[in-house]
Amino acid sequence: MRSHGVEALVRKTSMKIVSLILFLSFAPSLRADPLGKAEIEGLLKELETVQDGAHQQMDKRYKTALDDFQSAMQSEDAALALYMKCVEKTDFTDLQKKAQEFRDWKRSNDDRMKNPAFRQALRHQLSWLALTLRAAARPEESGKLSPEVLAAMSSLFANAHQLLGQGRLLTSPVTDSVFFKAYEIGELPLKNWPTSPLQVGEIYDVCVMPCLRKPDKIKDLAAAWDERIRYETACVEFLSKSAPSSTPSAKELRTPEMIEFIEQTLPDLKWKKEVDLYQTGDQRAAAVRMLSYIKANLGHRKAVEWIDEFKSLVNPEKTPPSPVK
8 A cells, every 4th residue: 555656756757857957058059049840849749758657657656546446436345344454554553553452443433334324435435536546647637537527426416315424424535534544645636626525516617517618518518507506405405414314304404504505505506507608608598597587686695796797797898897905
């Protein structure tokens, strides 16, 4: 469970970059000397070689962990077995604790280990961790994981009623999990990647919607927004419920968190959907819907903001600049 090759990769890449800088800095002539087309192509080819090397090192770094995670997420027993192995390593072996202490820990946590909800949650955590490692291995291609990201979310919410009580585990960053720590993966070269499978808004903002913001994909973008809103609603419902129920009663759904979501967050999400569709090209239809929406929701605390945003969208030339803060 130990990563390899990263420091060597950094040193090798740094040496190439330094050599390139020195070459360009100490050229014989001090006058302006722009790069020619052939030189630019040569530099880009060299950079491509460096990038390929980086990918190879990343692949080696993550391969063992990724293989183990994907294998363990196939069944509850396998997920639990890997979990126990990782706990033993990080919390006992690495800390030079006695084997008896680990056995005592297992006995004291026996009920939790037998809990089907906990075992299922481990599988979902491993699934998202595997996707995270794949995204880290190819950060520039993380958008291609969109179908698998959506499949992971669909699988989780399809059985959400069986996972109650596991909200803390499923909202915690997978980079804080015992699996991540045991395999000593280290810092990941990812920016803005959702670190848990319940970060619904971030998942759609980063992994799903960017490639749909094109005039010829407006219908797909609208469908993605509707799906996002359904999942965000389901997420709040899941995290605010305390008792298992496949068909929650109206009383169960009227938690403070759910009331706040329905009254404030949900209307704002629907507004953001229309703004997104307008900016993507569906101006005529979205403008009509936005105006009707404002009229129907004048009591919302963001109604004034919506009006200002609507004005700036449909008539930007006459919208006064925002005051300097």
